[in-house]
Amino acid sequence: MTVLPGLDAAFLETLDDFIAGDPMQPGVRWTNLSLRDLSAELKRKGFHLSAPSVSQLLRRHQLGRRKPQKTRPQGRHRDQDRQFLRIANRRKQYTASPNPILSIDTKKKELIGNLIRHGWVYTTRTLDAADHDFPSLASGVVFPHGLYDTKRNLGHINLGLSHDTSRFAGDSLEYWWQTYGRPAYPQADSILVLCDGGGSNAANRYVFKHAIEQLATRIGLEVRVAHYPPYCSKYNPIEHRLFPHVTKACQGVIFYSTELVVKTMSRTQTRTGLRTTVSLFPGEYPTGEKAPPGYKKTMGILFDDDLPKWNYRAVPAKPGS
Numbered sequence: 001m002t003v004l005p006g007l008d009a010a011f012l013e014t015l016d017d018f019i020a021g022d023p024m025q026p027g028v029r030w031t032n033l034s035l036r037d038l039s040a041e042l043k044r045k046g047f048h049l050s051a052p053s054v055s056q057l058l059r060r061h062q063l064g065r066r067k068p069q070k071t072r073p074q075g076r077h078r079d080q081d082r083q084f085l086r087i088a089n090r091r092k093q094y095t096a097s098p099n100p101i102l103s104i105d106t107k108k109k110e111l112i113g114n115l116i117r118h119g120w121v122y123t124t125r126t127l128d129a130a131d132h133d134f135p136s137l138a139s140g141v142v143f144p145h146g147l148y149d150t151k152r153n154l155g156h157i158n159l160g161l162s163h164d165t166s167r168f169a170g171d172s173l174e175y176w177w178q179t180y181g182r183p184a185y186p187q188a189d190s191i192l193v194l195c196d197g198g199g200s201n202a203a204n205r206y207v208f209k210h211a212i213e214q215l216a217t218r219i220g221l222e223v224r225v226a227h228y229p230p231y232c233s234k235y236n237p238i239e240h241r242l243f244p245h246v247t248k249a250c251q252g253v254i255f256y257s258t259e260l261v262v263k264t265m266s267r268t269q270t271r272t273g274l275r276t277t278v279s280l281f282p283g284e285y286p287t288g289e290k291a292p293p294g295y296k297k298t299m300g301i302l303f304d305d306d307l308p309k310w311n312y313r314a315v316p317a318k319p320g321s
Contacts, residue, residue, distance in 0.1 A: 007047055011057050014041040080229040083310055087226050090192060090311075095151065098187035103148040103194045103237040104173065104201065106164045107157075107246065112140035112255050142261055144246070145172040145281070148238040149180070150194075153273050155242040156180060157265055158281040159258065168285040169200045170211030175279070177219050190222040190313075196233035203227040203310055206291040209301050216314040224313040245270055 015033070033041070035051040038058075042049050049057070077083075094101050143160035145168065158172040177191070193212075197203040216223045228236050249268040255261050258280060268276035291299075304311035 004047060007042075007057075008061075010042060010045040010047055011038075011061070014038060014045070015061075015063075075231045077229040077231065079307060080232060083227075083229045083307055084232075084235075086304075086307060086311060087194065087228070090224070090226055091150075091194075094190075094192045097190075098185060099190045099192065100181055100185050100188060101150045101192045101194065102173070102176070102181075103150055103241070104169065105146055105196060105233070105236060105238050105243070106169070106199055107144040107146055107243055109141050109143050109164070110250075110255055110261060112142065112258060112261070140258065142258055143168070144265070145169060145200075146238050146242055146246070147172065147176045148242045149184075150237050150241070152184065153241075153275075154180070155238075155246075155268065155274060155276040157246070157276065157278045159261060159265075159278065160281045160283070160285065161258070162283060162285040163287050164200045165285040165287060165289055166200050166202075166205055166208040166211045167289060168281075168283070169208065170215045171283065172281065173223075174215055174218060175281070177221070179279075180277070188221065190224055193223060193225045194236055194238075195225065195227055196236050197227045197230055197310070198233070201227075206295055206299070207289055209299060209312070209314070210291040210295055213300055213314040213317075217317045220316050222313055222315050225311070227310040229310065242268070242274070242276070245274060246276070 015038075035054045038054045039049055039051060042054070091101060140161070143162075143164045145158045145160060145164070147156045147158075149155070156176050158175060160168050160172070162168070173191075173193070181188070181191070195201040201208050212223050212225060233239060246265055246268045250261075250264050253260070253264050255264070262278045262280060265278045266276060268274070300317060301312050301314055304313075
């Protein structure tokens with residue numbers, strides 16, 4: 001575009017009252033004015049610019065259209081780097097073996113019913129939904145427990161109908177192994193499970209360790225667990241390799257039924273080969289379940305020497321033990 005005399009000064013003056021910055025990131029600025037707003041303000045200063053011309057002005061002054069992202073951690077654990085190195089080394093070990101690497105987590109619960117959901121869909125008419133999204137208006141709820149097979153770039157989601165508990169996480173892992181894992185990894189003798197440190201798979205919950213120990217015995221395989229450090233759950237592969245694509249597949253779809261949730265989430269895929277399977281997972285998983293009395297003293301969990309709070313494994317119990 002042709003730069004008119006005084007245009008840049010007028011543009012910057014227009015922005016002055018409507019621009020913000022980040023005191024922690026020098027040079028990062030933003031404005032909430034639209035192209036139409038900027039065009040109107042410049043017109044009052046004697047410059048008649050179209051929206052495309054205003055866009056060029058924004059680019060010339062390094063103001064791009066972006067949205068905030070949840071990328072800034074709220075803290076840093078002193079052992080964070082050590083644990084990341086351990087996880088990287090463990091993944092290399094399993095990548096070179098016939099054993100699977102599973103990244104697991106529970107996505108936020110989804111309400112079932114005529115409730116609005118963010119996003120757009122192509123439709124022949126406007127979709128009417130309740131004017132509030134109160135949980136009390138829902139006819140049900142599902143808890144999507146996700147499992148991402150990092151070696152095969154395949155996702156699976158078990159839709160729990162009860163609650164997100166440690167026992168639910170253990171049963172979900174068993175279902176994945178019996179249905180998808182065993183046929184794909186016939187020579188496996190161990191599973192590496194990557195997870196964050198909170199929720200149903202919390203690193204400090206003995207009930208989760210008990211569920212993992214029972215799982216190892218039921219499937220006859222060692223189950224090795226590595227937790228990501230606090231504030232680092234976004235580094236768990238499932239968080240950026242599966243869940244964002246699930247969210248995209250579900251945008252704008254009103255979940256009238258659990259069957260529709262299954263159908264919609266099953267469409268999750270990418271051009272790089274990600275495919276996703278989904279199953280309804282009935283069963284009662286009451287909250288407040290605890291590990292058996294005295295489990296802390298009798299558990300068979302084998303802790304690593306380095307950072308044992310985040311690294312441990314369960315081995316199948318011997319018959320009669």
